[in-house]
Amino acid sequence: MKRIEYLKRIYEGRLIEINPKRLLITVPKDEFISALSTFKVNSFNQLTFVTAVDWIKESEFEIVANLYSRENRLNVFVKTRISRDNAEIQTITSIYSVAKKYEVELTEMFGIKVVGNEDAGKPFLLENWKSKPPLRKEFDSVAYAAEHYEARHAEEKND
């Protein structure tokens, strides 16, 4: 736990303990990569996932990275906020190489541009997708499904 004490000291109260197994830190977007590097050096050497949360009313995306320290049996959520228009982040594959596919997903599902990841932007799950990125809040999934995928009507009989 010496490393956790050290991290708490350098982040001066910004590193919050949600429960004994989980920590949370919110950093400005310029510090995101350096925060991840700091956590990696201090025993958090597994990246569990990177994802985004769409805060449409505040016009912001929240990027969330979940790191795990096997040594201390502890999770940490590293969060940062970026602007929703022309959303763009730097790749974190140089720190955690497993982030590659998660960044592809950020581009495909949220339309967040990832600079430095050459796979991001190529279609992975949504081939021939011509609409908005589907996990953005303004995307209407019900209307899209009704328009593109023909439904079976209950009164129709096929026996």
Added chain:
Amino acid sequence: MGRLDEREAMEILDQLRKRSLWMLHYCTACGAVELPPTMTSRYDMERFGIVPFVTSRQADILLVTGYINIKTLRRIVTVYEQMLDPKYVVGFGSCTINGGIYWDSYAVAKRLDLYLPVDLYIAGCMPRPEAVISAFRHLMRLIDEGKADGYRRYKDNYYWFKANQKKVLGE
């Protein structure tokens, strides 16, 4: 003994075929979890002559187990076209019938029968191994009576199926 005409030959072949169905279980989704007990000693579908098989070229049945999203659909169509005649499609679970709980999903095609000729649906979310076995017994009966003609329908309505596939895949 005279020569058999084509109809008589088909009847004999159908009799033989129905007891030796090789199944390609295309595990698209969660429904695949019901298949291990169906295949193995608890329910043992091999007693009906149905064997799980791994390649499309040698399989008779294409069992689509669960929701069909647009990425999967392209692969299912390829797999179906690789299979040799006669071939039968079985839609497993309510997702292949009307989308099931994925009715509002942006990536799930709701009806399998628009894209592939389905011979038989198994309703349920998800169907129990008994239902799967019962469906296969029913499929055997359909084959015996010559009613499982999905592969002929696919050839006859090829352009209709292709147009539907292209429309949903956005090509």
